[in-house]
Amino acid sequence: MLESAEVGHKVAKATYAREETKLREALLNAQYEIAEAGRGPILVLISGLEGGGRGETANKLNEWMDPRFIRTSAFGPGAPEEEARPLAWRYWRALPPRGRIGIFMNAWYRQLVNAHVRHEVTDMQFDARLQEVRQYEQMLTDEGIVLLKFWVHLSRPAQKQRLHELESSRKTRWRVTAIDKAALKHYNKFHDKWEQMLRETSIASAPWYVVEGADPNYRNLTVGKILLEAMGKVNAGAKPAPRAVVAPPPSVIGNVALIRRLDLTQKLDDDRYERELAKWQARLAELTQRKRFQERSLVLAFEGSDAAGKGGAIRRVATSLDARQYVIVPVASPSQEELAQPFLWRFWRQIPARGGIAIFDRTWYGRVLVERVEGYCSVPDWMRAYDEINQFEEQLVRAGAIVCKFWLQISKAEQLKRFEARQKTAYKRFKITRDDWRNRKKWAGYEQAVADMVDRTSTELAPWTLVEAEDKNFARVKIVKTIATQLERALD
Amino acid sequence: MLESAEVGHKVAKATYAREETKLREALLNAQYEIAEAGRGPILVLISGLEGGGRGETANKLNEWMDPRFIRTSAFGPGAPEEEARPLAWRYWRALPPRGRIGIFMNAWYRQLVNAHVRHEVTDMQFDARLQEVRQYEQMLTDEGIVLLKFWVHLSRPAQKQRLHELESSRKTRWRVTAIDKAALKHYNKFHDKWEQMLRETSIASAPWYVVEGADPNYRNLTVGKILLEAMGKVNAGAKPAPRAVVAPPPSVIGNVALIRRLDLTQKLDDDRYERELAKWQARLAELTQRKRFQERSLVLAFEGSDAAGKGGAIRRVATSLDARQYVIVPVASPSQEELAQPFLWRFWRQIPARGGIAIFDRTWYGRVLVERVEGYCSVPDWMRAYDEINQFEEQLVRAGAIVCKFWLQISKAEQLKRFEARQKTAYKRFKITRDDWRNRKKWAGYEQAVADMVDRTSTELAPWTLVEAEDKNFARVKIVKTIATQLERALD
Numbered sequence: 016m017l018e019s020a021e022v023g024h025k026v027a028k029a030t031y032a033r034e035e036t037k038l039r040e041a042l043l044n045a046q047y048e049i050a051e052a053g054r055g056p057i058l059v060l061i062s063g064l065e066g067g068g069r070g071e072t073a074n075k076l077n078e079w080m081d082p083r084f085i086r087t088s089a090f091g092p093g094a095p096e097e098e099a100r101p102l103a104w105r106y107w108r109a110l111p112p113r114g115r116i117g118i119f120m121n122a123w124y125r126q127l128v129n130a131h132v133r134h135e136v137t138d139m140q141f142d143a144r145l146q147e148v149r150q151y152e153q154m155l156t157d158e159g160i161v162l163l164k165f166w167v168h169l170s171r172p173a174q175k176q177r178l179h180e181l182e183s184s185r186k187t188r189w190r191v192t193a194i195d196k197a198a199l200k201h202y203n204k205f206h207d208k209w210e211q212m213l214r215e216t217s218i219a220s221a222p223w224y225v226v227e228g229a230d231p232n233y234r235n236l237t238v239g240k241i242l243l244e245a246m247g248k249v250n251a252g253a254k255p256a257p258r259a260v261v262a263p264p265p266s267v268i269g270n271v272a273l274i275r276r277l278d279l280t281q282k283l284d285d286d287r288y289e290r291e292l293a294k295w296q297a298r299l300a301e302l303t304q305r306k307r308f309q310e311r312s313l314v315l316a317f318e319g320s321d322a323a324g325k326g327g328a329i330r331r332v333a334t335s336l337d338a339r340q341y342v343i344v345p346v347a348s349p350s351q352e353e354l355a356q357p358f359l360w361r362f363w364r365q366i367p368a369r370g371g372i373a374i375f376d377r378t379w380y381g382r383v384l385v386e387r388v389e390g391y392c393s394v395p396d397w398m399r400a401y402d403e404i405n406q407f408e409e410q411l412v413r414a415g416a417i418v419c420k421f422w423l424q425i426s427k428a429e430q431l432k433r434f435e436a437r438q439k440t441a442y443k444r445f446k447i448t449r450d451d452w453r454n455r456k457k458w459a460g461y462e463q464a465v466a467d468m469v470d471r472t473s474t475e476l477a478p479w480t481l482v483e484a485e486d487k488n489f490a491r492v493k494i495v496k497t498i499a500t501q502l503e504r505a506l507d
Numbered sequence: 508m509l510e511s512a513e514v515g516h517k518v519a520k521a522t523y524a525r526e527e528t529k530l531r532e533a534l535l536n537a538q539y540e541i542a543e544a545g546r547g548p549i550l551v552l553i554s555g556l557e558g559g560g561r562g563e564t565a566n567k568l569n570e571w572m573d574p575r576f577i578r579t580s581a582f583g584p585g586a587p588e589e590e591a592r593p594l595a596w597r598y599w600r601a602l603p604p605r606g607r608i609g610i611f612m613n614a615w616y617r618q619l620v621n622a623h624v625r626h627e628v629t630d631m632q633f634d635a636r637l638q639e640v641r642q643y644e645q646m647l648t649d650e651g652i653v654l655l656k657f658w659v660h661l662s663r664p665a666q667k668q669r670l671h672e673l674e675s676s677r678k679t680r681w682r683v684t685a686i687d688k689a690a691l692k693h694y695n696k697f698h699d700k701w702e703q704m705l706r707e708t709s710i711a712s713a714p715w716y717v718v719e720g721a722d723p724n725y726r727n728l729t730v731g732k733i734l735l736e737a738m739g740k741v742n743a744g745a746k747p748a749p750r751a752v753v754a755p756p757p758s759v760i761g762n763v764a765l766i767r768r769l770d771l772t773q774k775l776d777d778d779r780y781e782r783e784l785a786k787w788q789a790r791l792a793e794l795t796q797r798k799r800f801q802e803r804s805l806v807l808a809f810e811g812s813d814a815a816g817k818g819g820a821i822r823r824v825a826t827s828l829d830a831r832q833y834v835i836v837p838v839a840s841p842s843q844e845e846l847a848q849p850f851l852w853r854f855w856r857q858i859p860a861r862g863g864i865a866i867f868d869r870t871w872y873g874r875v876l877v878e879r880v881e882g883y884c885s886v887p888d889w890m891r892a893y894d895e896i897n898q899f900e901e902q903l904v905r906a907g908a909i910v911c912k913f914w915l916q917i918s919k920a921e922q923l924k925r926f927e928a929r930q931k932t933a934y935k936r937f938k939i940t941r942d943d944w945r946n947r948k949k950w951a952g953y954e955q956a957v958a959d960m961v962d963r964t965s966t967e968l969a970p971w972t973l974v975e976a977e978d979k980n981f982a983r984v985k986i987v988k989t990i991a992t993q994l995e996r997a998l999d
Contacts, residue, residue: 081822082821083818083821329575337566338579
């Protein structure tokens with residue numbers, strides 16, 4: 016697949032001049048249409064060999080189009096605020112919103128190739144990473160991002176010459192790294208690896224385009240034309256190729272028993288409650304003050320039936336923590352900025368740095384709960400969310416986060432009692448909205464959604480804790496205790 | 508002013524228990540009302556002596572109220588992404604939006620006191636900084652932020668005892684710094700400085716509340732009650748005390764001549780244009796690639812009449828730059844998130860780090876141009892904006908930014924010609940909106956606004972460049988040349 020980009024493609028100057036003018040005009044028009052209609056977004060990923068002209072290509076695209084609606088991001092060695100969070104955080108931060116074009120230089124592929132060149136990963140690990148990249152890109156395109164990947168390639172002699180040129184000038188010498196030299200030396204060996212990588216990460220919705228880099232005219236025109244074609248399709252209303260349609264895996268038969276069989280009669284009298292709560296709060300306080308926690312982070316996810324007592328539970332957790340250390344994120348309907356991005360974007364924004372704690376009052380699980388039950392998103396959209404969420408949480412855990420997820424369950428009768436009590440109080444904060452009554456009517460639908468959610472996303476790395484919340488005392492102690500216990504296990 | 512907080516205020520346990528319950532309930536209700544109506548925001552600043560219980564106070568406020576709508580921020584030594592930008596950037600990032608409560612620990616006062624204790628600043632510099640703080644806080648309160656400042660104080664014996672206690676425990680020893688010890692040793696000397704600082708930064712809209720910290724019950728109740736009173740006022744519809752009303756300084760007589768006398772006949776023929784543009788673009792490219800530029804940043808602000816050619820000029824600038832280095836910020840109407848913040852907030856968000864370039868296509872000057880002329884904000888609001896903007900730019904420059912501001916001027920006749928040409932073309936991007944025609948009718952109003960803007964905000968640190976834009980060639984070369992020249996001067 017690379018050979019055809021090693022034959023020495025060239026475009027003559029006169030041809031280039033003629034074609035460039037047309038292409039430029041067309042690109043600009045397509046770009047404005049996308050911007051105006053808020054389509055896309057378009058994400059152009061440029062990777063490939065050192066000396067192939069990746070940066071020049073990005074500059075050319077900015078020159079041809081209106082750079083006001085393009086953002087180009089290079090991802091060098093992580094900045095400290097990035098190092099303190101999962102690797103993917105920096106990419107999420109740089110994603111273009113609808114209507115815009117993002118250009119990512121190398122992005123996740125640099126690490127991938129370099130790690131392999133440096134023998135930091137085994138072949139099996141390399142394969143595993145390729146799978147992760149596939150899944151990540153699949154998610155991006157499923158979320159409506161038009162992903163165009165360009166691999167700027169050079170033949171061995173061409174690369175040799177380019178590296179030589181770069182090294183001869185004082186201004187560009189720094190660009191040639193030891194890895195580039197190793198790659199040239201073992202060009203043939205790496206050739207296979209590049210091919211494997213390109214092959215395995217070429218998915219239907221985001222294939223690689225290999226472009227020979229030796230002749231700038233050829234390279235720029237080729238990239239520009241492919242981009243123009245893609246933008247034309249977007250403007251013609253085409254959607255990215257959807258993921259191969261699979262029948263949604265059926266729910267495990269009778270899995271709602273998970274929820275229905277919870278023993279909601281469990282109680283704690285006030286005396287024991289005070290004692291136990293104080294004990295576990297003290298434990299939690301001590302653990303989060305430990306030096307070792309500075310290398311970790313804590314992500315707490317709270318979901319539950321309406322009026323199940325999430326707010327009260329969260330306050331009992333927060334009380335044990337230093338206010339400077341945590342952030343509580345109440346999740347309501349997304350803002351305009353958030354709606355222009357993939358659904359996980361607004362949660363990635365809030366991911367704590369090392370040493371930090373984020374408490375989510377409702378979470379990314381809204382996708383498979385309210386959005387599923389109320390039909391706010393399509394069936395394929397919520398079906399794929401389970402996988403996407405598992406990957407998201409896996410990335411958090413791998414970066415050192417401890418992830419605790421709580422589902423607070425009450426009975427239908429208890430909920431009615433709490434609704435009625437709230438309606439009688441004068442406090443506005445206890446207002447019951449129409450949404451609450453509407454959700455209540457779909458009780459069975461929510462039960463099924465919760466059971467499926469737990470079945471599909473309770474992982475070893477980020478398990479769900481089901482909380483019998485009929486008695487508030489019992490629920491609060493269980494929650495604080497669970498966090499303290501999981502934290503203790505993780506820190507020891 | 509501090510003596511009354513050194514007398515040993517105490518609240519008995521029984522009294523405390525009784526009052527706490529009432530206070531807590533009232534605080535919570537007031538908080539929900541603020542959250543629901545999107546009032547405020549409330550910014551609580553807690554500073555004072557080490558050992559006085561500042562952190563404990565913040566924790567208590569979080570415990571009393573609903574922590575989901577509070578965000579507590581500590582500002583330690585700057586994180587690297589903060590160090591790469593003006594000092595104020597971190598405070599802007601942490602500002603609470605409307606409806607929320609922010610708690611800032613020490614914030615800008617820590618630096619102020621410490622610098623003085625370390626003899627890093629002269630008395631005169633200290634005075635100057637106090638004035639800056641006054642202005643900054645005045646701006647915050649003018650923008651609708653309810654700013655409550657608590658100085659937690661201790662008498663000398665009380666502080667001595669507290670520091671001793673902190674030092675005796677391994678867990679808290681690290682909290683006592685050399686500066687704290689120096690402050691205790693020279694308590695009487697610093698006493699005067701604290702008083703001076705508190706006195707000079709107590710403005711009508713944000714006075715200091717000095718609270719004795721020795722008895723936690725007294726301290727917490729006092730802070731809580733003052734906060735409750737302030738929230739009650741907010742909910743009763745009170746606005747922060749406005750800045751002493753001054754008659755707006757009149758425009759300099761006949762200053763519109765600045766604009767009207769621009770020689771719009773200046774032209775460059777295409778040949779000279781190509782040559783000159785290429786020359787200055789190359790210079791600009793070379794300058795931004797210099798190593799020394801990595802320690803600076805570049806902020807470019809573009810304003811101009813409609814159809815004056817801002818977009819085209821910006822593209823000529825961007826072409827000389829590496830796409831990975833710059834960000835273009837098109838400024839349109841603010842998003843929901845931005846509307847919940849002071850007007851400068853959305854520009855602070857986009858301030859480049861060292862080595863970066865931000866190009867603003869329309870800017871913070873919208874406040875004194877379109878918002879003034881169209882009456883989108885009150886007269887006092889745009890009148891105070893000149894000062895606020897000057898301070899903003901001064902902060903950028905002091906942090907190493909080179910700030911270039913361009914006003915592109917065309918004649919009324921040329922504008923009409925361009926409007927008509929645009930209406931004839933098929934491209935949507937050249938759409939003329941009703942706003943454009945409306946703005947055109949207020950030509951004289953805009954002229955006056957531009958002249959006032961230049962008079963009041965063209966400073967040595969961040970001068971305006973008026974660009975005769977009737978001829979696009981002439982305008983583009985002038986702009987690129989000006990940037991290159993200013994950059995060269997700054998880097999040499």
